[in-house]
Amino acid sequence: MKKIAIILVALLTFSSGFKLDDSVDTNSKMKAIFIMNFTKLVEWPQAYREGNFVVGVVGESPMFQELSKMAKTKKVANQTLEIKKFDSSVDISKCHILYVSQNSKDDISDVLKQVKTNSTLIITEQQGFVDKGAGINFIIKDNRQKFELNKKNVEKYKLKVSSNLEALAFSVK
């Protein structure tokens, strides 16, 4: 029986290499899919429907990599997706969507100042930011990624929110 034990033990040693698949950022992937949906459920003014569809990311965030990955294969209607990274609010240029990461060094008010009157959908991921100027804020409820919608903060930038988006939001203000 000793020989058998050696065979089995050796088999276990060589074959116990279960590896965790850490190639996917589960949270960023979910958010990217939400953002893709937002491009379909929010309407931009006519002038914004030409040229590239620009999504800016403020602050260090894995969302930049994930959105860049998405941009390789997806378009928004006929517009090419372009992803930009802004290290600080002073670098912000005209965007369709501005994703403000929780790692952003700037205050949300500084970001809003830079957006000015551009037709930009501002998306954040910190509690309470939907009351501080964000149009959409990502939240976690029961371990699930959800989003809050502040219609006023969207519409003040001349964007139109579809009723479907309202229906899908966790909360609407």
Next chain:
Amino acid sequence: MLTNSVFGQFVGKDNLSVALFYMQKSELDSAKKYIDLSIQEDTITSSPKKLYYRGFIYKELYKSIDKENKVSTYRLTAIESFTKLLTLNVDTNEFSESGAKILNYLATTLYNDAARLLDPDNYQTAIVNYEYYRNTMLVVNPNIDLRTQDAKFKLALASMLNRPAETEKGLDSAQVNQIEKLYLEVIAIDPNNPGANYNLAILYYNEAADIINNMDYDMDIEKLNEVQDHCIEIFLQALPYMKKSYELNYKIKETLIGLSNIYYGLNDMEKSDFYKAELEYLEAGDRHKELKIKIKELEDKGMNSAEEYKKYNTELQNLLNKYKDLEKEK
């Protein structure tokens, strides 16, 4: 050509006696022929002697010409004969004792062959051989506890079945279910089996990660919510097993990564960061030990002014500034 003198010695002899005659001469094919005839004579049950020698002759056939055959019918016939012998309602006698020993030997060969057949092409035969091994051992000793062996075999089988996961091919849902079942069976036998707990957690985690990885960016929100619900359930399935692995201090670095990632999948960033920080501290501890050894080696060589020495000391200092408790760890 057999002569009359050869035939002559069989006159008046029964088939069993003839079989034994050939057996003693190692003419096993002839022995087999006559022992089978002998068994066929019996309408209800065969005598212990007949069963024993049938088993013995078939065992000898297996050993001499069929040892490499992992599905040897000679072996199975030998086992069948000895099993019938041992389950006869007779008092223990020389046949039973010797029969039990041979049956134990045959069970061992089944176990060995089951282990050798654990590859993608032959594992079904391995499972069959292992079942035969179990049933045979239970005949030899009805009170034997085979749970440890069962757990080992199932673990080895699960590991083998998981090999496609390490390639681009991945696992399909049927394979995942099969592996999951095996680990759950091991855990039912041994709830503190570290390998089964850890690997089951990884299996679940990878299943959910795979679903998320393959999601199309164009998926609508209703579908996204459904898929998210499903993945959360799977991450929650993984969690207790990874926590058990943590309790058991099994593959601690990999387990910490596992816990961090599972909590990340559950969108619990606080707990995810907690385990990430624990991993970083552990790795800092390892690096601390490594640096001290390297610095000592250079000191012993009198290389205190070398660039390398300065570099290691700087790194060590940075580590100690970040993790104040490291020096206290012995």
